[in-house]
Amino acid sequence: MRRHTTTWKATERRVAAVLGGRRMGPGADRADVRTDWLTAEVKHRQALPRWLTDALAQARSYSTESQLPVAVFHQAGDRILDAVICMKLRDFQSWFGPVPAGDEVSLDVEVSRP
Numbered sequence: 001m002r003r004h005t006t007t008w009k010a011t012e013r014r015v016a017a018v019l020g021g022r023r024m025g026p027g028a029d030r031a032d033v034r035t036d037w038l039t040a041e042v043k044h045r046q047a048l049p050r051w052l053t054d055a056l057a058q059a060r061s062y063s064t065e066s067q068l069p070v071a072v073f074h075q076a077g078d079r080i081l082d083a084v085i086c087m088k089l090r091d092f093q094s095w096f097g098p099v100p101a102g103d104e105v106s107l108d109v110e111v112s113r114p
Contacts, residue, residue, distance in 0.1 A: 015033055059071050
């Protein structure tokens, strides 16, 4: 069980580093990662749904260098503005800015799977 616990914690730390924020840790009413301008819930899974990764790949295949590839997921019956927008973290980082200087967390190493 210990390895599983350290894996999701490591994932949260690495996401925080990319976003220029900090990992908040467990607790009531706490986001996993917080920056000055956003909060993030980080979900680490053995595998992501194929339909989600396929949608992102399709968006990337149609985008140009000056376009941000995103997938939009809408649930029937919901208002359109309640749809979920999803993108690769690398695309988010390249669009909104680089990793802050002085980050000691390695971003090139994959987080191990439990």
